[in-house]
Structure formats: structure tokens, C-alpha cells
Amino acid sequence: EIVLTQSPATLSLSPGERATLSCRASQSVSSYLAWYQQKPGQAPRLLIYDASNRATGIPARFSGSGSGTDFTLTISSLEPEDFAVYYCQQRSNWPRVITFGQGTRLEIK
Amino acid sequence: QLQLQESGPGLVKPSETLSLTCTVSGGSISSSSYYWGWIRQPPGKGLEWIGSIYYSGSTYYNPSLKSRVTISVDTSKNQFSLKLSSVTAADTAVYYCARDPPDSGFDYWGQGTLVTVSS
Numbered sequence: 001e002i003v004l005t006q007s008p009a010t011l012s013l014s015p016g017e018r019a020t021l022s023c024r025a026s027q028s029v030s031s032y033l034a035w036y037q038q039k040p041g042q043a044p045r046l047l048i049y050d051a052s053n054r055a056t057g058i059p060a061r062f063s064g065s066g067s068g069t070d071f072t073l074t075i076s077s078l079e080p081e082d083f084a085v086y087y088c089q090q091r092s093n094w095p096r097v098i099t100f101g102q103g104t105r106l107e108i109k
Numbered sequence: 110q111l112q113l114q115e116s117g118p119g120l121v122k123p124s125e126t127l128s129l130t131c132t133v134s135g136g137s138i139s140s141s142s143y144y145w146g147w148i149r150q151p152p153g154k155g156l157e158w159i160g161s162i163y164y165s166g167s168t169y170y171n172p173s174l175k176s177r178v179t180i181s182v183d184t185s186k187n188q189f190s191l192k193l194s195s196v197t198a199a200d201t202a203v204y205y206c207a208r209d210p211p212d213s214g215f216d217y218w219g220q221g222t223l224v225t226v227s228s
Contacts, residue, residue, distance in 0.1 A: 001172065034214030036156075043205055043218035044156065055216060087156055089214060096144065096169035098158040098209075 002026055004088050004101035012109040019075040021104045023088035028068045034089045035064055035073045037082075038103075044087060048073065075106075083108050111135040113206050113219035121200075121226050127193040131206030131219060132186070139164050139184040144209035147180060147191045149202040150221075157202075161209045162189055196226045 003026040013019055023033065031051040036044035046055040048064035051071060061076040075082055088101040117129035131145070138145060146161035160170035162180045170178050179192040193200060203223050207215035 036214065038156075043207075043221055044215070045218075046214045046216050049213040049216075053213075055214070089156075089158075091214075093211065096161060097172070098146070098161070100156040100158065103155045 001097075002029060002090055002092070002099055004090055004099055006086075006088055006101035006104045008104060009102075010105045010107060012107050013078055014109045015078050015080055017078050019073075019078055019082070019106060021073040021086055021106070023066075023071040023073070023101050025069045025071075025090060029090040029092070031067050032091045032093075033064075033066065033071045034091075035062075036087045036089065037084045038087065039084045047086075078106075080108075082106065111208065111217045113208065113217055115204060115206050115219045115222040117222065117224070119223060119225060121196055121224060122228050123197055123226055124195055127191070127196050127200060127224055127226075129191045129204055129206075129222065129224070130188050131190070132188050133208075134187070137184075138182065138187050138189065142211065144169070144211060145182065145189045146207050146209040146215060148205045148207060148215065149200075150205070151199075151202045159191065159193075159204075198226050200224070201226045 005024045007022045033051045035048040038044040052064045063074045085103045087103050091098045112134045114132045121127045144161040147159040177194045182189040203221040205221045206219045208217040
């Protein structure tokens, strides 16, 4: 089973600052890595898929990078609405198995 | 606009079977090559994939839950369903259904439904 480890657990930043979130896989997932944002009481929202592709309607300040085992989600300049919990997720297709990281909480400093 | 809606009992007794249905509207569950998945989130914790069903009916389950999970699809009602047997308090969670494209992440989600396991 592939384990995803996210760091840091909590990130405290101010609006306008740059956020860098990390996700490390226990073995290569190629580029099959997605990122989600979740706000309290809401379902997760897909931000990035296949490591670097923004999902429909996602602002350009969100970007993803990486391949293999090390991935990064970057928010270039934080807006007040960006403070939330972020999860990474990997998929393998044959057979289809999906795992999530434990999440990073992005909080206002 | 595709919409998904979970439905089912909010309270299940220990050792019984949890049953939920996801109704898809705004698109056909069988018209495209998508998976349809279930994800859960215990209160205050992270996300856990339960399993997915391909539009053709093939199923894929989280190995840690496989012995207790059944996912099925009813194309005539545009629904897919989850059954989780022998539940315990550890199965208390918000359960989400979502569309699971083969080459992306979960892109459409239901609002989630809280299921509590308690006597």
C-alpha cells in the first residue's frame, strides 16, 4: 500500500504570503497525484490533478509540481478564502487503489 | 451541472449493515467511462477512500475494508450504492459519494451524510 505523508501538519501564514505544502509518497506514483481543499462543513474541492493540472475554475495562484515520490502544492499569494485543510491523493489504475494523505491545515497567522 | 446526493439512515447499530445510496443528476451514470466512488471522513479526521465502481460494474475496494464492502450500480435509477457490514463505532463518519474520472481526481462530490454507529 502506498502511504502519502504530508508536511507540515499545520502551516501558519498571513494573507499575501506564499504557501508551500509538501506530499511525499512511500513509492513512486508517477504523476498520478491530486490536491484538494476542504473547508469546515464542506466536501473537498479538487484543485490539481496529475501533479500539475489545475481543475476547472481553480485560480492561477494554485500550482502543483513534482513527480515520482515528491510533490508540492504552491499558493502564490494567499487570499483569506484559502485558509483551509489541504489533502493530497494518489491513484493507481491497475488495480484501482486510491489513498489520501493525512492533510495540512493552513491557518491564518 | 452534475450533482450527487447521498441518502440513507443516519444511525446504524453496531454489527449491522450500513447502506447508502448516491443519486446522480445532470448526467448519466452509464454514458461515459467514469468510476463512481465512496469516501468517508471520521469526525475531525482525514479522508479515506472506501471503493469505486466503474460504469461497467467492475468494483475496486480499499484493501483494509474489502471484506466488509459492497458497491453496486443501478443504471435505471442513475444511482450507485454502498453497503458496509459488521459496523462498529470506528465506522462513524461523514460518507461522501463522488465522480472518479480515470485520469483525474474526484471532481464532483455530494454534500456528504453523517452516519453514526451507536446502539
